[in-house]
Amino acid sequence: MKGKAKFFRSLRFCIMVIMTLMSITAAVVVESTIVRSYEDRAVNQRTIIVKNQSDMICNQLAQEGYLENQENPVIDSEIRMLTSMYGGRIMLIDKNYRIVRDTYDLDTGNYQISKEVLQCFRGNEYSRYDRKNKYIEMTVAISNPESPTHEIIGVMLISVSTVEINNSRQVLQQKGSLILAITVVLILLFGFILSGILVNPFQKITKLLDNVKDGYPEEKLSVTDYLETERITDAFNDVLDRIRTLDESRQEFVSNVSHELKTPLASMKVLADVLNMQEDVPVEQYREFMQDISQEIDRENSIITDLLSLVKMDKKSQDLNIDTVNINDLLGLVLKRLTPIAAKANVELILESFKPINAEVDQTKLTLAFSNLVENAIKYNNPEGGWVRISLNEDNKYFYVTVADSGIGIPEDAQNHIFERFYRVDKSHSREIGGTGLGLAITRSAIVMHRGAIKVHSVEGEGTTFSVRIPLLHNV
Amino acid sequence: MKKIVLWICVAVLLLGAAGTGIFLFLGHEEDETGYQLFYLNADEDELVPWDGLAEESDPSALVAELYLLQQTLPEKQKGEEVKLLLPKDVILMNFSIDGEALLLNFSSGYADMTREREILVRAGMVRLFSQIPGVKKIQFMIEDEPLKDSDGTELGFMSARRFVENSGKEINSYIKTSMTLYFADKEGKMLVPEERNVYYNSNVPLEKVVVEQLVKGPKESEHMTTLPPEMNILSVTIQDDICYVNLDDSFKNLLELTGNTLKTELAVYSIVNSLASVCQVNKIQISINGKTNEQVGTTEIDGLLSPRSDLIREEE
Numbered sequence: 121m122k123g124k125a126k127f128f129r130s131l132r133f134c135i136m137v138i139m140t141l142m143s144i145t146a147a148v149v150v151e152s153t154i155v156r157s158y159e160d161r162a163v164n165q166r167t168i169i170v171k172n173q174s175d176m177i178c179n180q181l182a183q184e185g186y187l188e189n190q191e192n193p194v195i196d197s198e199i200r201m202l203t204s205m206y207g208g209r210i211m212l213i214d215k216n217y218r219i220v221r222d223t224y225d226l227d228t229g230n231y232q233i234s235k236e237v238l239q240c241f242r243g244n245e246y247s248r249y250d251r252k253n254k255y256i257e258m259t260v261a262i263s264n265p266e267s268p269t270h271e272i273i274g275v276m277l278i279s280v281s282t283v284e285i286n287n288s289r290q291v292l293q294q295k296g297s298l299i300l301a302i303t304v305v306l307i308l309l310f311g312f313i314l315s316g317i318l319v320n321p322f323q324k325i326t327k328l329l330d331n332v333k334d335g336y337p338e339e340k341l342s343v344t345d346y347l348e349t350e351r352i353t354d355a356f357n358d359v360l361d362r363i364r365t366l367d368e369s370r371q372e373f374v375s376n377v378s379h380e381l382k383t384p385l386a387s388m389k390v391l392a393d394v395l396n397m398q399e400d401v402p403v404e405q406y407r408e409f410m411q412d413i414s415q416e417i418d419r420e421n422s423i424i425t426d427l428l429s430l431v432k433m434d435k436k437s438q439d440l441n442i443d444t445v446n447i448n449d450l451l452g453l454v455l456k457r458l459t460p461i462a463a464k465a466n467v468e469l470i471l472e473s474f475k476p477i478n479a480e481v482d483q484t485k486l487t488l489a490f491s492n493l494v495e496n497a498i499k500y501n502n503p504e505g506g507w508v509r510i511s512l513n514e515d516n517k518y519f520y521v522t523v524a525d526s527g528i529g530i531p532e533d534a535q536n537h538i539f540e541r542f543y544r545v546d547k548s549h550s551r552e553i554g555g556t557g558l559g560l561a562i563t564r565s566a567i568v569m570h571r572g573a574i575k576v577h578s579v580e581g582e583g584t585t586f587s588v589r590i591p592l593l594h595n596v
Numbered sequence: 597m598k599k600i601v602l603w604i605c606v607a608v609l610l611l612g613a614a615g616t617g618i619f620l621f622l623g624h625e626e627d628e629t630g631y632q633l634f635y636l637n638a639d640e641d642e643l644v645p646w647d648g649l650a651e652e653s654d655p656s657a658l659v660a661e662l663y664l665l666q667q668t669l670p671e672k673q674k675g676e677e678v679k680l681l682l683p684k685d686v687i688l689m690n691f692s693i694d695g696e697a698l699l700l701n702f703s704s705g706y707a708d709m710t711r712e713r714e715i716l717v718r719a720g721m722v723r724l725f726s727q728i729p730g731v732k733k734i735q736f737m738i739e740d741e742p743l744k745d746s747d748g749t750e751l752g753f754m755s756a757r758r759f760v761e762n763s764g765k766e767i768n769s770y771i772k773t774s775m776t777l778y779f780a781d782k783e784g785k786m787l788v789p790e791e792r793n794v795y796y797n798s799n800v801p802l803e804k805v806v807v808e809q810l811v812k813g814p815k816e817s818e819h820m821t822t823l824p825p826e827m828n829i830l831s832v833t834i835q836d837d838i839c840y841v842n843l844d845d846s847f848k849n850l851l852e853l854t855g856n857t858l859k860t861e862l863a864v865y866s867i868v869n870s871l872a873s874v875c876q877v878n879k880i881q882i883s884i885n886g887k888t889n890e891q892v893g894t895t896e897i898d899g900l901l902s903p904r905s906d907l908i909r910e911e912e
């Protein structure tokens with residue numbers, strides 16, 4: 121029962137229904153149009169034929185004076201032939217409106233006063249098809265073609281039965297209905313098969329996805345039957361790629377972090393062991409070793425702090441501490457804090473700001489974000505030294521910060537990944553430069569939390585530019 | 597107790613009121629009878645029937661009243677525009693009723709109407725006055741001269757049946773059949789068969805068509821009619837293989853018609869033999885005005901009659 125209900129909701133069923141409805145509608149329209157046009161045509165033709173024949177007979181009987189004297193076997197037989205051929209009735213009406221000849225012999229001698237006959241005497245011939253009562257009726261004016269005045273001397277009133285046309289129409293209709301019925305059955309059948317073929321690629325996708333469930337297969341999904349399915353599989357492949365990268369970087373992170381966390385511990389252990397093993401250690405050495413241990417603790421501390429701040433951002437906590445902050449001051453503070461590191465690395469810090477900019481932001485988070493950017497710019501600068509240029513600008517909606525450096529740059533294939541957690545561009549230099557691989561991830565999270573955006577532009581060997589855009593007003 | 601008395605009083609009052617109402621209603625019905633008046637439509641190519649009421653019951657007075665009603669336009673209804681049937685200069689000068697016949701005498705303006713107007717006036721007048729009980733045929737006179745058509749033939753008496761309008765609607769209900777009818781021969785001594793093709797409306801029973809065709813008379817000049825053309829057929833029905841023919845008493849007049857040359861039994865047996873041959877019945881009962889024990893000339897038509905082949909002369 122449930123399976124049935126599912127089928128009715130399926131795309132296949134929809135396609136089937138649409139196809140069937142459309143083709144049946146088309147077929148019905150075509151059938152009724154054909155039947156109707158057959159009827160119209162047959163009636164028209166019948167009207168024209170009867171009219172022509174009647175015109176001929178009328179001319180003849182006007183010349184022969186048949187209206188005055190009906191003793192004329194030739195015309196008699198012509199009239200009889202016409203009526204017997206088309207199952208009709210002919211009345212000849214003379215100018216006194218008297219019926220001088222009625223092929224049914226019912227009204228001979230009576231007077232015809234119908235509107236159509238009167239109009240015909242005025243010169244308005246008419247013909248009409250009465251579908252309901254199944255007959256064509258027409259009047260033909262009789263005038264002597266040889267008389268110069270063309271005076272109407274009589275009227276021929278013809279009624280022709282169309283029962284026969286109706287019968288053929290019905291036969292046609294019946295045949296049409298039969299063909300229609302067969303067509304409907306065929307359409308249903310074809311619709312069932314065709315809809316199956318049409319939705320097949322989607323089933324393929326489902327099957328492939330089922331395979332994926334069991335583990336990540338190495339080969340990419342590909343169902344290229346339709347543009348749509350291709351897009352679905354492409355999108356899925358992208359998702360899968362990201363998951364894979366994430367997975368890889370997470371593994372790397374675990375090893376990295378454990379390595380990073382272990383390294384200071386190992387140093388401390390060595391220092392402590394050395395002190396423990398020697399018996400008479402001078403105070404100077406103690407102090408020196410303890411200073412080293414303290415440094416290692418600081419390092420450990422900074423790694424843990426980074427991790428914690430990232431986890432906080434990741435929680436997507438909406439607890440932003442929004443204040444109106446002067447961004448110029450904020451950046452100035454960041455640079456002031458980093459000046460010692462920059463001086464050590466022989467990097468010149470330049471701040472370009474054009475006007476004071478105030479924005480509604482979370483000062484702590486944004487400070488962290490910009491610090492990371494500038495710190496990276498310093499760390500990954502040329503070993504011989506260089507510059508970092510920070511510029512600040514705004515329009516009426518956003519403020520923009522760009523951090524450009526003259527550093528080593530980022531390879532193009534890595535540019536997409538640098539904002540991912542634990543991603544390191546150059547794994548071999550990581551140790552030497554330090555850092556946790558979390559800086560940019562933290563930066564991005566902070567900016568996104570402010571509904572801003574960050575972009576990177578980099579040429580390897582020339583330098584990197586990060587562009588940040590953040591709204592001036594924080595609308596919740 | 598008081599309440600019941602009160603209720604009875606109310607009931608009596610109500611009954612009284614209703615009774616008066618019924619009497620008023622009946623009185624109204626008795627005074628005026630509905631008739632159809634005829635007007636012309638705006639295009640002057642069609643008669644428009646219109647309901648009217650007339651009080652008179654005496655035929656002569658009724659003719660005058662209907663004529664007067666006909667000469668006034670009805671109050672406008674349904675936006676249909678109608679015109680008076682008679683032109684201004686055509687006046688009914690006088691009329692006379694002679695049995696079933698009504699003679700209308702019009703002023704000379706009648707002759708000046710167009711043929712088209714004239715035929716509509718004529719049809720309208722005939723239809724109007726045919727509604728008077730007892731009037732069956734109508735003749736037109738202009739200044740005491742009988743009305744003639746363009747060939748100069750007198751038109752004579754006309755009945756409402758003579759004016760037909762389109763019958764195309766019924767064309768599919770007409771049936772063509774060929775039948776053998778029996779008429780009298782030239783001398784009026786024997787019956788002779790006559791084959792003919794007849795179109796008739798399927799609503800009319802075939803047996804009635806047979807008698808109608810007999811009344812119409814023979815087509816062949818060698819044959820003589822057996823029945824008076826003004827004879828009315830009251831009913832013709834077949835039940836249980838017996839055909840009942842009910843005619844009016846003009847059936848008895850046939851002796852005058854044929855100048856006594858026709859044997860009366862030929863009249864009876866032209867009906868019997870024709871019905872027997874066309875409708876496959878063997879017993880026929882003829883009644884006149886519903887009476888079965890009548891005598892036509894010397895022939896008894898009492899009881900069931902069977903066809904007689906000894907009266908038939910096969911044509912050479």
